[in-house]
Amino acid sequence: MDAPQTLVLASGSPRRVELLAQAGIEPERLLPANIDETPFKSEHPRSLARRLSGEKAHKARALIDEERKALPEDERGAAPYVLAADTVVAVGSNIMPKAELLDEASQCLRMLSGRAHRVYTGLALVTPRGQMRQRVVETRVRFKRLTREELESYLASGEWKGKAGGYAIQGFAGTFVVKLVGSYTNVVGLPLAETVALLTGEGYRVHFNWLSGGV
Template sequence: MIGRPKLVLASGSPRRLTLINQAGIEPDALQPADIDEIPYKGELPRACATRLARTKAETALEAVRLNEELRGAYVVAADTVVAVGRRILPKAELLDEAAQCLRLLSGRNHRVHTSVCLVTPNGSFRQRMVETRVRFKRLSGEDIEAYLASGEWRGKAGGYAIQGLAGAFVVKLVGSYTNVVGLPLYETLALLSGEGFPIHFGWLNT
């Protein structure tokens, strides 16, 4: 786009793209970072999200620097971790994983941690951590079976997507809703604005 600096979203997540579009920002490119997202042994949820967001940003930055059209762009990366206590739940890919997550979340509080990492055009890194507390209702066997049959859990941290059917499981949420979806908008835009990105540029055309 002419008239504003370029921005690269270091993600292939449709949810993160939808969220940043919701804020009136259209990334100039998507640069998903293919990294190993398995937590280290004994790694705490906040530390894991922080490390993975930074690694995604660094990986995307390498690709951006090789692309003449994108060189000097802002890079936004994020990683979301769902945890019960110190236990990090997987991004469920298998039915058994999703079922285990749902049974663990049933009737309990859990926390969703998202780390947002911004790389500025001069190569500086800025990072913010956002935490949201979520409580699920007690899930019946029928709830779990029906949700698993929907397939909505696939590839989702904690085995659920709050913006979909699982929104009906949420009894209470304290903190940022967009954080649970995958990109906390307030904090992301605050980072961008604080580093000189014109966050209202696209608002004129919405």
């Protein structure tokens, strides 16, 4: 019989939980890793996504290791897989904030209006043996030119709060997209095909739940 496997998601994002569920994956635990997400001077958006996802995974694994050390050795069991992700939206090399204020969201949407932008999601997986595996997925998105009514109505909806680039493609902002090249789920916050490939490549049995009809 195969040894039990556990997966910890270093995020509290409901969107990422829902996307994992779509692949038949249910993390045993959510462990948001709060870190300073300020970009370094002249840091490229791709490099930022990679760095932040790696830092989140490392921090979550360190917290788990401390918890396990406090347990009697015979109660620790196998270390979990730790998965982290970070999504960055950029126009050229200009990194958009994760909008928390109305003015931030307004500035983001005005910049994205009628233009192409790129969405990068960094994936980081720490294996039970403590090895780090990483990759960055890129999607190109183009918005139509937004009317004043569209802009004001979207800002009033509040969907932009806490979202990279000030929008959520799975909501009303999906009506702004005229072209998308690459992974749609990447723009939502977790590129599913690449996440599954990363997990299965390190021995996590993603498809086990499919045999019994899902999670």
